[in-house]
Amino acid sequence: MMARDLSPQATAKFKAQIEAHYAALLDEIESELRRSRRDSHVELAGRVRDMAEDSVADLVADLEIGDLVRHSDELFAIKEALDRIASGAYGTCVDCGEPIGLDRLNAQPTAKRCYVCKIKHESVVVAE
Numbered sequence: 001m002m003a004r005d006l007s008p009q010a011t012a013k014f015k016a017q018i019e020a021h022y023a024a025l026l027d028e029i030e031s032e033l034r035r036s037r038r039d040s041h042v043e044l045a046g047r048v049r050d051m052a053e054d055s056v057a058d059l060v061a062d063l064e065i066g067d068l069v070r071h072s073d074e075l076f077a078i079k080e081a082l083d084r085i086a087s088g089a090y091g092t093c094v095d096c097g098e099p100i101g102l103d104r105l106n107a108q109p110t111a112k113r114c115y116v117c118k119i120k121h122e123s124v125v126v127a128e
């Protein structure tokens with residue numbers, strides 16, 4: 001396993017980018033929820049308590065679940081990246097243990113796989 005050559009400065013820069021992305025994502029989710037939810041907050045809370053089948057179906061439709069799933073994937077990737085920064089594993093491929101190229105991290109600071117493993121991983125996912 002090769003040692004990571006990422007400097008503390010470079011790691012701090014990626015961390016700042018990830019945190020900025022996180023803040024922007026939370027803003028986006030909040031405004032989407034506000035937009036898709038025509039009811040007041042109080043009404044929504046009432047509907048969540050009333051777990052009758054129809055209310056739940058309405059609520060899910062209102063929240064535009066597709067977007068939320070996409071956002072939750074992103075949030076999860078952000079959380080993982082911040083965890084890896086905290087543990088010192090950031091910038092190292094989770095599959096092969098080699099350093100992830102700086103160009104790849106620049107393009108996607110939350111990347112957890114090197115380019116080769118990313119392609120492999122995606123082809124496995126598609127094949128399943």
Ligand SMILES: [Zn+2]
Pocket residue numbers: 093094095096097098113114115116117118
């Ligand atoms: Zn790899």
